[in-house]
Amino acid sequence: MKAVIMAAGRGTRISRHIQGKPKCCVEFDGEPIIRRTLRVLKSHGIRDVALITGYQSGEVIKAIQPHQPAVFYNPFFDVTNSIASLWFAKEFFSEPDDTIIINGDLFIEDALLEAILHEPRSPVFLADSSRIAEADYRFVWKDDVLQRYGKDIPDEDTTGEYVGIGKFDKSFFIKFLTKLDEMISSQQSGKWWEDIFYAFVGTGSRIYVKDIKGVFWAELDYVEDYNRVLEYLKLIPFNENK
Secondary structure, eight states, X not given: OEEXXXXXXXXTTTGGGTTTOOGGGOEETTEEHHHHHHHHHHHTTOOEEXXXXXXXXXXXXXXXXXXXXXXXEOTTTTTSOHHHHHHTTGGGGSSOOOEEEXXXXXXXOHHHHXXXXXXXXXXXXXXXXXXXXXXXXEEEEETTEXXXXXXXXXXXXXXXXXXXXXXXXXXXXXXXXXXXXXXXXXXXXXXXXXXXXXXXXXXXXXXXXXEOTTSOOEEOSSHHHHHHHHHHHHTSOGGGOO
C-alpha cells in the first residue's frame, strides 16, 4: 500500500489566522498535522509514502521530522493546482500498487484511516452524511456511487461532505496515470487531483463513496475547522493522542 500526502498549497482561506504558515504545519498538542498523518499511516503499516510540497516547502519538511517520506516539489504551486503537484510525483507511481491520496490539511484519526483501508471497492472517496448544511465541498451519491460533486449543490440535493481522502487499487492504476497525463497534456493544471477521478463519473467506471458518519475528521479550510479540532481534543486524554 502506498500513500500520497498533498501539501503544496498555500491555504489562503485560513492563512491570516495561522500567521501564513502552511496549513499542514498547524499544531495540535504540539504536533504538526502533517506529522500526525505520517504517524497514523506508519502505525497502520504504511511506510511507502510520498509527500508533495510547494508553498514554504522547507517549513513542511521541518514539520515532518523524524519521518522521512519521499519528497516531491511543485515549483509552480502558486499558479497550478493539486493535479500538477501530483504530476510532479509521477516517479512515485513507477510500480502499480493500492494507493491512498490524502490532503495534507486533513486531521485524521485511526478510525478514519481504517475506514478507507478496509473498504474493498475502488476507486473510493470518504464522505460524511452528517455534514450537509455546513458542507464545503459537496457530494451527491446513490447506492454508494458518486453522481454529482461541487461547492454549489443545494442542501436538499447534497448527500454529504467530501472528506479529503481517496483510494484506488492496482486495477485502476493505469486508468489513473493515463487520465493524469491526459489532463496535464491538455493544460488542465488548474484542476484538483480529485478531478482525475471525477472525470470517470457517468462514464461507466464507478467512483464509490463510503459514508463515515460518526467518525471525527476536519479539513482545515476555515478557522472554524481549527476550533472544531481543539474542542474535540479537549474530550480525549492527552496520552491517547500520541
